[in-house]
Amino acid sequence: MDQHTLDLPLYEALAGRITALVDDGVLRPGMRTASVRTFAAQHGVSLTTALQAYRLLEDRGVLEARPKSGFYVTHRPHRQRALxxxxxxxxxATPVAVSNPVFSVLAYAGDPSYAPLGCALPSAGLLxxxxxxxxxARCARVHGRAYNVYANPHGDxxxxxxxxxxxLRLGHAVSPDGILITNGCTEALNIAxxxxxxxxxxxAxxxxxxxGLLQVLEARGLRALELPTDPASGIDVASLDKALGMRRVAACLLASSFNNPLGTRTDxxxxxxxxxxxxxxGVPLIEDDIYGDISFxxxxxxxxxxxxxxxxxxxxxxxxxxxAPGYRIGWLAANRRHDEILAAKFALSLSGAALPQKAMADFLKSGGYDAHLRRIRKLFADNIDRMRRTxxxxxxxxxxxxxxxxxxVLWLELPPEFDADALYTRAIRERICFVPGGLFTATSAYRNCLRLSCSHDWDARIERSVERLGELAHELLA
Incomplete structure (x- = not known):
């Protein structure tokens, strides 16, 4: 115990110990702390001193008191790292060639024997x-014969x-006729x-x-013009304007919200x-809004x-x-190019599966989607918080x-000399999978970066895997 701690009142020194346990992740958001009586006995202090410590922690926003239940750790901000x-x-403009290394990473990311820090796909139990x-099942039982046909190319x-x-809730007034159901978002992007x-x-x-977007560009023989992007605010508008004035760009492809891997929210x-x-x-915009509903x-x-x-x-x-990722239900909405889009869909896959679309429509009509979103938003926010603390x-x-x-998803940037590929090689040997930063560009950048997925239930295995990655990163930098 340092001299500063010794000079503090006893209740404040005890509060400092609890705060350190929270900052270090030993006590996590939502956890119930020891009762005041138990805490007093553990530290050999009076009930009054123990209660003073807990009240101070409550005032500082570290703990919250719940009537007839006790004190719980709040979801307080932790020590802030630089972005x-x-x-x-x-x-x-750069040719794109990422598919071979991506397929190698995805082989590990889909293997349940590896710690699931690689694939940005929620575990089935969370959705x-x-x-x-x-x-x-109900649709198959009641409407099975009627829906065992080729669906309308537009979708259900x-x-x-x-x-x-x-x-319409978001101010996006598009009629049902302006929407095309696709086999996931990837098909929608391919059509666009x-x-x-x-x-x-x-x-651009x-x-x-x-x-995955780079893979789509590669498959279509397209070149990528990467734009300067700030992790807090998004692409640099002046740089975009300058780039479009210097060369012909056929389209601009951007995330609407919480881009992968930065998680950026553009206002x-x-x-x-x-x-x-x-x-x-005169450049069309293709926007990927796949993460828009997962806002904290x-x-x-x-x-x-x-x-x-x-x-x-x-x-x-x-x-x-x-x-549900396995249902592969995506969509595309546009106020122009309707005939071209429909023809492209017809040529690519004719139509989507009719019965899953009917089931999805019934699920949305049931009114359970918004309650479900509230649950998973909190869950993913907690996962991000725990990952950042670790x-x-x-x-x-x-x-x-x-x-x-x-x-x-969480994006980490280490010093310029750090080699994320070397970390990946070591991590795979220990059955830990993440995605090295070099896969998120068509250039040679981000070799000192990595992406961690926070899409599974947080548990001791995941926590220990992140801690082990940190140990390996220390070793590589040393």
Whole structure:
């Protein structure tokens, strides 16, 4: 115990010990602490002193008192790490070649024997798959014969109506006829790129960006123009304007909210500025809104399409991150290019599976989706908080990390000399999977970065795996 602690009143010194346990993650948000009587006995102090310590912790926001239940650890902010630096990618269009290393990582990410820090896919038990399965079983029993057909290429009419109604809440007025049901968000993005680009064209993207988007660009023979991106606010609008003035760009592909891997939330003013720049240069926007419903705040971010309803925008999303990834139900909404989009869908997959779409429509009509979202938002927010606390106490002090306000991924930036690929190699030997930063770019950047997924139930195995990554990172830097 240092001299400063010895000079404090006893109750304040005891409060400091509890605060240290919370900061170090020993006492976690939501945990019940020892009763005042037990705490007094453990530390050999009077009940009055113990109660003074707990009241001080309550005043500081470390603990909260619950009537007839006791004291609990609050979801208080932990020690703040610096955010990763804003990216500065080279201002040139780059061929994309990420598929081979991505497939290698995904092979480990999908193996349950590896700690699940790699794949940004929630475990089935956290989502609403069981409820959706019950709707599917009922639909099969009651409507099975009627839905055992090729579906309308547009998709189930009731499902499109439900998606349209949810869009109206955000100010996105799109009719059910303007919505196309797709096989996941990936098909939606492929269709959007097919009607805006041809092989060899350039697409402007965030940097870093989700490696799945890079794979889509690679498969379509497109080049990537990576834009400077700030982890707190999004792409640099002036850089976008300058880039579009220097070269032909066929489309701009951006995340609406909580981009993967940065978790960035771009505010409405910046979104409006981006739309103005794209409109002036005649460049269509393809937006990926797959994480929009997983917002930790009181409000769900509005997509670009709601802010610029007359602009040339194609919105792509799905229920894979919130309800059931195995159902592969996504959608696309656009106010232009309707005939081209429908033809592209027909050529790509003709139509989606009819019965799962009917089950999803029934699930949304039942009114359970919003309650489900409230539950998983809290769960993912808690996971992010626990992951950040564990990184904070385990990784080298120079480590920077994002502070996402939605989604379930965390981006870490270590010193420039750090080799995330070397960390990955060592981690795989110990059956820990994460994604090295180099997969989130078409350039040679982010070799000192990594992404951690927070999409599974937090448990001792995950915590220990993150701690072990921190130990390995210390060794590599040493």
């Amino acid at each position: 990763p630096t804003a990216s500065q990618p080279p201002q040139r 609403a798959a069981e409820r959706l399965d019950r709707h599917l 009419a009731e499902l499109r109506a439900q998606i349209s109604a949810r869009g 790129l097919s009607v805006t680009c041809k092989p060899g064209d350039t697409v 993207i965030e940097s870093p960006t989700y490696f 409405d003013a910046r979104k409006a500025a981006i739309i103005r720049v794209l409109t002036r240069h 705040g009181d409000d769900r971010p509005r997509p670009f399409a709601a802010i610029g309803p007359k602009a040339d925008i194609i919105l792509c999303s799905s229920f894979s991150k919130t309800i 990184v904070d106490r385990s990784f080298p002090k120079e480590t920077r990390m994002t502070d996402p306000k939605g989604g379930f």
